[in-house]
Amino acid sequence: MAYESRQAWIDAVRQSVDIVEVVGRHVALKRKGRHWWGICPFHAEKTPSFSVDAQQQLFYCFGCHEGGTVFTFLMRLEGREFLDVVESLGEAAGIARMDQEDHDPYGRLRAVLEWSHEYFHESFRRNAEHLYDYLDGRGVDRPMVDRFQLGFAPDSWHGLTDLLRRRGVAVEDMVQAGVVVRRDDGGAYDRWRNRLMFPIWDKDGRIVAFGGRALNPGQDPKYINSPQTPLFHKGRLLYGGHLARPSWRKGERALIVEGYFDVVACHQAGLTQAVGQLGTALTDDHARFLVRYTQEVDLLLDQDSAGQEAMRRAFLSLSAFGLRVNVVTLPADVKDPSELVQKRGVDALVKQIQQRVPYVQHEIEQVGQLGGLVNPRRQAEIVDTLKPLIRAVQDPVEQAGYREMLAKTLRIHPQILSQSLRSAQEVRHTIGKNRHNMEVTAPARRGQPIDVWLLAALMKHPDQVERVKEAVPNWAAQERIRAVLDDIETGQVAEPDQWSSRWADPEVGSLYAAIWQNQEPDGGTEVIEDLIRALQQDSALRRYAEIRELARQGDLSPDLLEEVKQLGPQLERYQFRKEG
Structure with missing residues (x-):
């Protein structure tokens, strides 16, 4: 059958498949009402929060907020491109692919x-x-x-x-x-x-x-x-990923390094499991790609403060997908794997890789080299810093081992440390880099992000979009938020039963899926004002926590002090309470 356009071909494929059937091949689903529920394949969880809507033909996870169409599901799960997914589903349904020119618009x-x-x-x-x-x-x-x-x-x-x-x-x-x-x-x-x-x-x-x-x-x-293009998104690719994949399939850990020459140096040393970042922090897309092929990741990043912070963020991101994370350190007189190979040869690099240690263990050992560990306030600060890392470890036996290790290092009773960690786990919304125990008193209905509720409300009141842009400009400037706001203003919202290129974008598609899965009766512009205040509150609290962290590190610049003064009156208007 000939199709008038590529769009018509995509629509024919979409209408020929049932998302429940496709998702059910990968996730065990149980029906409750019009939704089917299962364990989310995109993040680690024990209680099903992943839903498939047979009526709207959408999936959505209330835990990690991934969502979209049947196309998006397979793109995320298998790391495939949009048209590749459409073609394979079409072939399974007996729908011929378009000719090559139409098939690949790029x-x-x-x-x-x-x-x-x-x-x-x-x-x-x-x-x-x-x-x-x-x-x-x-x-x-x-x-x-x-x-x-x-x-x-x-x-x-x-x-x-x-x-x-x-x-x-x-x-x-x-x-x-x-x-x-x-x-x-x-x-x-x-x-x-x-x-x-x-x-x-x-x-x-x-x-x-x-x-x-x-x-x-x-x-x-x-x-x-290269800049970002229709074919290149640096937050989705790892340099040399296609070269490292055969090693991962043989059981090798993934090795993540900083740059091009570092990857080359590793492969030259026989470490063909190495991949490089492309000038961006590790993202959820990177983690999804890695977890398809390996269960363990070694991080070999720069040893400076920026590299250490990048390593911390990488650990938290990768751990959320169930990956075990190790850290590899280099001798003090070299800055990266490439320089180590230049100075001492490939054997020296292989030796360093073999001396990997679990990331949390490494951080606790670093604490052991600090002074002032008998000071109770210093102990509390260290525990506060390491809490998110220990809590991110999903294996209970491993986590218990780290609790005991930290208690011995700080010379505090293990039970006291366990109580501190438990109280932190009970906090529902934590703000800032150190996850201070401050709960936002915002209308977080059914655990949904404020983004979803505000955009859903704006769909009913498109005349309020400009008001929102003025009130929360940083929020409105986010790429995925801006895309939906533009659609609302132009009247081109991506509907569940109509194909739109927005569904092919993983970030925007997930946001649309969340919006359509969480429609509520119109609450009027008053709800929009409440949500604006909640976003402003959230932003102020996050910035306050960031400044506290900078101050803890000794950064007390006049600009920061002035910002604290300006934040003070704003914070006083918001109600927040401490727990734990």
């Missing part, structure tokens, strides 16, 4: 990226002598150049641009692929000049972006990466 962008890669590869070949001198100095051998398909962007403003023009590529496609930068006059110039080029692949090994490393001293910035 085919032109993929061609641009492949031609760009050929250009960088050929440029490397022509300049191989001095590039190999540079790579030899970095300790990179020839097989790694081939494995990671390294290239070179020559010192030219228009070399790549002209090549693509000769191949008939429109400037708009070059810009959308992220390989050129548009000028004010409508022209374009090459994004990278005189840089070593690292292709960035998606999970299937297709090039979706590039990273360029400066070759000359003083050439800033040191790295230039």
Whole structure:
């Protein structure tokens, strides 16, 4: 059957499948009313909070707030792209795929990226002598150049641009692929000049972006990466993921490092389970990708304060998906795996990896090296800092071991420490980096985020959108929130029974699913005002907790003190209480 458009093909596939049947292949579901319930596949839980609505053909988890259509479910669960999911469901239902041009709307962008890669590869070949001198100095051998398909962007403003023009590529496609930068006059110039080029692949090994490393001293910035494009979202990919996946499937732990050269150094040392961050903190999407292939992750991040904070956030994110997390440290005189290989060879790096320790154990051991541990106030501060880490450990035996370890380190009675941890677990909403025990007195109905209730209310009162944008500008500026607000203003809200490109976006699709699963009678504009105040309160409390943490670390700048003065009257207007 021929379809008038790609949209018609997608609609035909959507209408041919039953979300309950598809989800039921992966999750044990039990029916209660019009909803089916099961254990969420996207986060660790014991009590079912994952629901499937047979009438609206949507899924939604009241625990982790993931949601969307049958397409979104398989995209999240299996790490696949939208059109790949549509095609496979269509084939199972006997619906033929569109022709290749219609099937992949990003085919032109993929061609641009492949031609760009050929250009960088050929440029490397022509300049191989001095590039190999540079790579030899970095300790990179020839097989790694081939494995990671390294290239070179020559010192030219228009070399790549002209090549693509000769191949008939429109400037708009070059810009959308992220390989050129548009000028004010409508022209374009090459994004990278005189840089070593690292292709960035998606999970299937297709090039979706590039990273360029400066070759000359003083050439800033040191790295230039592709911008976000329709094919490249750095928060969803790990550098070298498709190369590391075979090792994970053989039972290896995942090893996460900082940058391109760190990944290359690890693979050169035989540590082919290594992947790199792409200039962003680890996200839930990263965790979902990892948990499909491995149960354990080693973190080898920078040893400075920023790296330590990144490691803490990574541990909390990965632990939430049931992953066991270890930390790998480096000798004091080296800053990253690449430098260690340069100075001492690959065996030294392998030895450091073998000395991994569980992350929480590492943090407790670090505490043991501090002074003033007999000071009760200092003990309380340390317990407060480590509470979220110990609570994040899902295995009860392992968690009990860490409680005992911390009690011995601080020389406090284990029962007192257990009581402190229990009281923290009873707090429903914790604010700030250290999770101070402050409960927000906001209308959090059925545990739903305020975002959902406010957007649902605005769907009934679209004339209030501007009022909300003015009252809570930071909230309204969030990408997923802004997308729904724009839809409300333009009257193009994504309906459950109609396909919209919004459903293909995991973040926006989950938000829409939450909204449609939590419709309530119209409470009028008074409800909107209540929700605005709740958002303002939440923001003020979070900022207050952040400032307290900065003050604890010794940052008492005049600007912070002034901000505290301004927050004071605002906080006094809000009711909050302490528990624990």
